[in-house]
Amino acid sequence: MNAKELFMNGEFIPADKGIISVRTHGFAYGTGCFEGIRGYWNEEEQQLYLFRLREHYERLLRSCKILSMSLPYSVEQLIEQSTELVRRNGQHEDVYLRPVAYKGDEIIGVKLHDLRDDYILTSEPLGNYVEITGLRCGVSSWRRIDDNAMPARAKICGSYVNAAFAKTEALQNGFDEAIMLTHEGNVSEGSAENIFLYTNGELVTPAPTENILLGITRDTVIKIAERELGIPTRERPVDRTELYLADEILLCGTGAQIAPVIEVDHRPVGSGKVGPVVRRLQEFYFDIVRGKHPEYSAQWCTPVYKK
Known part of the structure; x- marks a missing residue:
């Protein structure tokens, strides 16, 4: 209501x-x-x-x-x-x-x-902010703002104009979402989401020095991937072409939740369908946020209505 x-x-x-x-x-x-x-x-x-x-x-x-x-x-x-x-x-x-x-x-x-x-x-x-069954993304011509220009660690209202340029460009070019690069040409994040690649048996995500927001959903993905799936996460610089070779990719954020990426720059990610690792992360995440895992609920879920 x-x-x-x-x-x-x-x-x-x-x-x-x-x-x-x-x-x-x-x-x-x-x-x-x-x-x-x-x-x-x-x-x-x-x-x-x-x-x-x-x-x-x-x-x-x-x-x-x-x-x-x-x-x-x-x-x-x-x-x-x-x-x-x-x-x-x-x-x-x-x-x-x-x-x-x-x-x-x-x-x-x-x-x-x-x-x-x-x-x-x-x-x-609010329902889904972006499609959570498979996104088609394009690498944006708009670069992610640098920490020395607009601090990425803060969710500053004015900084989201940068994201708006990238998102509108992506939509007008026929994509669902944008992936932004740093001024050095490394992968940074989506228009308003963090990004993970699953490759060679591990999750890879841009390091905090790549002008990313230190996302709370990002932290959640890292924790549940290791604890529940036994998959480690490596934070490091990510080249653009790694997007084309990854087995699976996901975007995540409070608004986006966990959104699988099935295509980047008209190239299929893996098989071009939602992969098993991202699907398991997504399913586990949606159970956690609705309080269905008591071991997480006590720490992460605040009930509104008193029983």
């Missing part, structure tokens, strides 16, 4: 009252940061689980630090605000929470210091 309320600057208010001025610094200059957090409905338990909520808010506060921002909330308070908002909205379905911290002053002039830091949290129903 559509959200009835949102949280803005210390209070829960009607969703249609969540308005900012057109003069807001964060709107004019992209001086804000955000998270995307998924909640998954478990029909059997009549419970909604917010996935890796703590890690998302820890990363939000790190992004704020990079942007010279300070929120008046602890991680515990941010977690409580999230569960309370979903309860207030009475949502019994898959949802997507978007906390945004932004410079709220209404001034002209680009800077980060001596500005007011505002905060808003919304919760909306």
Whole structure:
């Protein structure tokens, strides 16, 4: 159901009252940061689980630090605000929470210091962000922004214009998604997803130095691949042509979840179908996020509705 309320600057208010001025610094200059957090409905338990909520808010506060921002909330308070908002909205379905911290002053002039830091949290129903049965990708002509230009470790609002260029180019060229390279020509990530290649019996993924977002779903894939499938992950530079030779490829992120890639630059990945390793990772992931693995649920899944 559509959200009835949102949280803005210390209070829960009607969703249609969540308005900012057109003069807001964060709107004019992209001086804000955000998270995307998924909640998954478990029909059997009549419970909604917010996935890796703590890690998302820890990363939000790190992004704020990079942007010279300070929120008046602890991680515990941010977690409580999230569960309370979903309860207030009475949502019994898959949802997507978007906390945004932004410079709220209404001034002209680009800077980060001596500005007011505002905060808003919304919760909306959301299904699949990208196709999860097989993506056809194209390597983008747009390069991933460098950490010294726009820090990749922070989810900075303005930086997603870079992703938008790549995604629109891919869609207009007939692909489902883009794969971006660094300025050195190494594989970085998708338009808004981390990337893994399965090759020679191991997972390979670009290292943090390749201008990637340190993804929470990326970390989840690494952990479950090793613990449940016995597959190690190697973080290293990845050449573009390795995409053409990989046995399997996946893109992952909170929005994308785990999305198999079956084609890159009109070349089939492996057999051109979803491979067994990615399929097993995907199945295990969707069981975890819905609270079906108690050994993970206690650590990673925050229940919304109290029993």
